[in-house]
Amino acid sequence: MTTDRPYETSHRAPGELRPGDIVQLTDPKGRPHTITLTEGKVFHTHKGALAHNDLMSAGEGAVVMSSNGTGYVVLRSRLEDFTLGMPRGAAVIYPKDAARIVATTNLANGARVLEAGAGSGALTAHLLTAVGPDGRVTSVERRADFADIATDNVTAWFGHRPPTWELIVGDFVDAALEPQFYDACILDMLAPWECVETVSACLRPGGVLVVYVATTTQLSRIGESLREHGGWTEPRAEESMVRTWHLEGLSVRPDHRMVAHTGFLLITRRLAPGAVLPPRRTRPAKGAYGEDYLPPGK
Secondary structure (H helix, E strand, O other), X not given: OOOOOOOOOOOOOOOOOXXXXXXXEEOOOOOEEEEEOOOOOEEEEOOEXXXXXXXXXXXXXXXXXXXXXXXXXXXXXXXXXXXXXXXXXXXXXXXXXXXXXXXXXXXXXXXXXXXXOOOOOHHHHHHHHHHOOOOEEEEEEOOHHHHHHHHXXXXXXXXOOOOOEEEEEOOHHHOOOXXXXXXXXXEEOOOHHHHHHHHHHHEEEEEEEEEEEOOHXXXXXXXXXXXXXXXXXXXXXXXXXXXXXXXXXXXXXXXXXXXXXXXXXXXXXXXXXXOOOOOXXXXXXXXXXXXXXXXXXX
16 A cells, blocks of 8 residues: 655645555553554554544544543554554664754765664664655665565655665665765674675765763774774764653652663764874774774884
């Protein structure tokens, strides 16, 4: 079934819901349920049943009563909602990290992005949304089963497989990629330092590389690999944390649970061919590299 892109509403009546729309139903306790609207189908919960036709008749923003009288708020899903509930093969990149990736790579309509690997397709959907109808996203995924899951999830979100998306199944270092073509590259893999040479050939001068890793040892190794390779700006490392708050009357406090560490982002940019980064003026802390460390060239 082909539907509108989820964020396109200008040619719809206000609040209109259609078959194929992904909607989120929220009960009085704030628990969400994500469903895809289908003519004649019924969604069953422990609080009663809701007919899809009734949801479409009510429209977005309405409160629809289940068969036992429980009210559910009906809203079209945001990409954030969809990615947190999508079927998974690999772990998804959380929306908080995807938002930072889109922002720090400066993506806009027409941008060309390279992604390795595709995982479950969560970041892919964010990238496709950011680059718009004139952009291009190339995803390289080593595992065919993960590629199938990513394809299903991206197709489910957009209602069709976007023509701006190319999915390559195979090893990243063996993929036939255009040299100095991409504006940005995102590496989400166990050993990204093995792909530095491949990435350096694919990114245009000034292009942004973002590496997503889970551990400090990975972060250290990819940072040092980029410095030793040369041709990159000084890498920056960061992580994002989101803490929600309990908000009720004068009872305002942080929630007891939060989405804390999910992964680190290492961010750097490609220098022009032959350019050499000026030496750093700051000295590493004593012992930062260990007693047996030898600087490059020694």
